[in-house]
Amino acid sequence: MFDEQVIYGLTGMLLFVVGLRGALLHPLLLGQIIAFNISGAGLFLTLVAVAYDGGASPADPVIHALVLTGIVVAISATAFALAIARRIRGNIND
Amino acid sequence: MSAAVTLVDLVLSAVLIVLACSALAVRSLRQGIPLFISFGLLLALIWARLAAPDLAIAEAAIGAGLTGGLLMVSLRELPTAANAFAVRFSAGRVLVDLLTLILMVVFTYAFWSGLESNDGGRLVNDVSARLPESGVSNPVTAVLLNFRAYDTLLELAVLLAAVLGIRSVGAPFPGPGTANVMLSGLSNWIVPVLIVTGGYVLWAGADTPGGAFQAGAILAAALIMLRLNGHDVVQGIGLRAERVSLSCGVMGFLLVGGAVMLNDSVFLRYPTEWAGSLILVIEVLATMAITFSLANAFAAPPAGGPASV
Secondary structure, three states: OOHHHHHHHHHHHHHHHHHHHHHHHOOOHHHHHHHHHHHHHHHHHHHHHHHOOOOOOOOOHHHHHHHHHHHHHHHHHHHHHHHHHHHOOOOOOO | OHHHHHHHHHHHHHHHHHHHHHHHHOOEHHHHHHHHHHHHHHHHHHHHHOOOHHHHHHHHHHHHHHHHHHHHHHOOOOOOEOOOOOOOOOHHHHHHHHHHHHHHHHHHHHHHHHHHHOOOOOHHHHHHHHHHHHOOOOHHHHHHHHHOHHHHHHHHHHHHHHHHHHHHHOOOOOOOOOOOHHHHHHHHHHHHHHHHHHHHHHHHOOOOOOOHHHHHHHHHHHHHHHHHOOOOHHHHOOHHHHHHHHHHHHHHHHHHHHHOHHHHOOOOOOOHHHHHHHHHHHHHHHHHHHHHHHHHHOOOOOOOOHHHO
């Protein structure tokens, strides 16, 4: 267990929780979409922190592949969410 | 030396959290979105710090660049500043804060005990052992396109589904604007560099950090710059070419996966001596599909309306 793993892993979880709070409490739809992206980034940070194995040994490539897939899926979902948001003109309070 | 490095890690993490919180807390999202883009770029730096160079390129191009671009484009049509911004004390808000606190405590405990137990069994050893048979020498590319190729196929399908959803449901974007002199002058330099860089990242992805997704994002950025200058490549290539360019990733993958069944009767099991070439073929098709899918997310539906896709 490396220092970096602890620091970045806990940071990732904090980001997840910050994003979750933003998704629930932000008054604007665009803000909620940004909050979901921050949550996702936090999860990826925790995953990559677990994959880290010190500077000398290679990190776990399966987890890196998983996170790379996650990044692409996240932008797909964000793009779709923005398309729907533009259609309803951000009116989530109707 | 080690204490200084830990200090740098702490500072990076602190700035990351501050950027995330301020992106959500500022009064207007016109400030919030650039903060989010900075967050993404700092995250790319952290990926490089954590020995994940493939992820660093992907996060900078896709997570910060393209996501930030999509959010910026939506600024014009979505409300960006709320009047009832800071909801004062209400039961719901207190509940959410409490939930947040409880979740953080639970996660910290779970993460800590997970790291402590450290059951070993890291997959890196299995991957390294089989890397020579995979046809490439970048372990992440080997995992993405050989060992876990099925997941990548599904990922390309998700991307295609998102583009289909955007084209059928999404509101039309305003068309490409007329570019001013500075933007077109800049694009004359940047677009060729982006195209060459994208091609290089794709080719180099077999042995060094890089790969189809990073290359696709870089080429999509080139197409978007062209669109900002008034040349809408995505709309201009015609309906048939559009369908081919969007679906060639998934189709190519399925064709290759099916073709190798003639050899081994297992879907997507490449014969070892062909693995490198098959991976290259799949990557080229995937790059094209990713490029046009991501550029499509920035483009308007065709003039005939969404139903004419």
